[in-house]
Amino acid sequence: MQHLSFNTLIKKSDYHRPLLFNSVLWLLAFVILLFIFSKGNTPIKVDYIYTVAFLLFMAIPVSINFYILIPKFLKLEKYIAYVSLFILNLLLFSILSSLFFQASLDTLFPNFFFISYLSKTNSYVIFSIFLVATTLFKLAEDWFYFNTNENKNLKLKNQHIETQLSSLRSQMNPHFLFNSLNVIYALALEQKGEITKAIVELSDILRYVIYDSDTKRVTLKDEIKLLQNYIAFQKHRVQVSNLVDFKIAVKNENFKIYPMLLLPLLENSYKYGITNTDSSDLIQISLSQHENQFEFIIKNANIGLKNNLDSDYSGVGLENLKNNLHLVYPKKHQFSIKNTTKTFTVIIQITDEQY
Secondary structure, eight states: OOOOOHHHHHHHHOOOOHHHHHHHHHHHHHHHHHHHHTTTSOOOHHHHHHHHHHHHHHHHHHHHIIIIIIIIIITTTOHHHHHHHHHHHHHHHHHHIIIIIHHHHHHHOTTSOOOOOOOHHHHHHHHHHHHHHHHHHHHHHHHHHHHHHHHHHHHHHHHHHHHHHHHHHTOOOHHHHHHHHHHHHHHHHTTOTHHHHHHHHHHHHHHIIIIITOSSOEEHHHHHHHHHHHHHHHHHHSOOSSOEEEEEEESOTTOEEOTTSSHHHHHHHHHHHOOSSOTTOOEEEEEEEETTEEEEEEEEEOOSOOOOTTOOGGGSOHHHHHHHHHHHSTTSEEEEEEEOSSEEEEEEEEEOTTO
């Protein structure tokens, strides 16, 4: 949410429900002024006439303030001009009131005797209080509707982000599932004892992806375990020992990150960076965390397959991963790719200020 500066408030608010606002404003003003003009006694007919006439006259400087001075000067941060014109507006109609208001009433209502409700000094005081009070009332109304609209917009934005994140997070590579079932099938045909271990590893991966990752944040401990399970399962498919060099330097295992952020990169390394026979196709992973800093570097051999941001690898392409980072860590992350003829490297750096 953006900073709630005074200028932002004025610019955002404009005029909301003018009929309701003016009805409440002038009804309240009528009750207060009627009480003042009748001096707390039971109002008589002449008091009602005087109060209504006074409000009709006051509506002119108030409207000038509401619909000219505030939007054209206060809204545009022309504070000196606004204050000057506000005072001029106040003085002008105060003087006009003292000179012509009483005389106009006597002319329009000759059958009524209007006592001197306001002295010249009191007239300036009433006008000053009334204009200042109505200005504050208007700004309070603007503030209320501004916050209401901002809250609605924020909720809609959060819902949209959550929908996007859920969509991105739910995309799991169908090829991984297909290949995993083939691995288990092959182990079953060969009646290898590893099949039980492979099923457990695959079960842990699927449970994490389907259930455990359905949250805003997961601990590094859980995310590392997911990567280790994935690496362990891949050993049944890729008949190469010591394929992954996984270095971990974590100060706080409970440091939380967005779930399923790292697995797509590991998937990509297996898919594009290794062969089943060449043991030199090493995947190098460095995962580190210190205080509020997190870094993940994964490097694999570039065996001639095309790696770029448009590549739809493993169900969640690098472009989707970039979008995910922008949604979850706006202006708090760096995402870089180093693509050479020999190696392909992805680096993610996150600064999470909540820690």
